[in-house]
Amino acid sequence: MSTQTATLGSGCFWCSEAVYLSVNGVSKVTSGYMGGSVENPTYEAVCTGTTGHAEVIQIVFDDEFVSFEDLLKVFFQSHDPTTLNRQGNDVGTQYRSVIFFHSSEQEATARLIVATLNEAKVFSKPVVTEISPAEKFYPAEDYHQDFYARNETHPYCFNVIRPKLHKLLETSVLK
Secondary structure (H helix, E strand, O other): OEEEEEEEEEEEEEHHHHHHEEEEOOEEEEEEEOOOOOOOOOOHHOOOOOOEEEEEEEEEOOOOOOOOOHHHHHHHOOOOOOOOOOOOOEEEEOEEEEEEEEOOHHHHHHHHHHHHHHHOOOOOOOOEEEEEOOOOOOEEEEOOOOOOOOHOOOOOHHHHHHHHHHHOOOOOEEO
C-alpha cells in the first residue's frame, strides 16, 4: 500500500468530506482548515473570513487504487471552480476553490488539469482555483467530522449533499 495525502477546498467541507469518503482507495477524510494566518482557528473564527483559512478536507488515499489526478477529476466535477470565494449560498474566502499540493508532482498535475480545462473551455468561465503549497492543517471541531454520515436528515445534507452524491455515483472512481 502506497498512501499519499491531498488537501482540497471546494466550499463547505461537509459536502466535500461526504464526496471523498465515497471514492475507492480513500482511507480517511478529515475536515479542517488551511491557508490562514491564525494558529488553531475555530469554525466561528474561520466563518468571519478574517483568518485567511479555507474550509478544506485532508484526504489519505492509496495511489495504487486511485490517483491524485482521479481525485482532482472528482474535485472539478463536484463544485464550481469558476466562482471566486463562493460555492452556492456559501460566500467568503473560506469557501474558495483551492488545491494545496504536498509535492511537486501534485502541483504539476493540478496546474496541467487547470490549464487543460481552461483550454478546452469545459466551463463557461475560466477556472479560478487557487493552487498553493500545503501549509499547517488544523482539523475542524469533532462535530464537523463525518457530518453527513451522522446527519443525513439535516436539511443541508438532504437537499445539497445527497443529490450531489447521487450525481457523482456515475463516475468510475466512486464506490
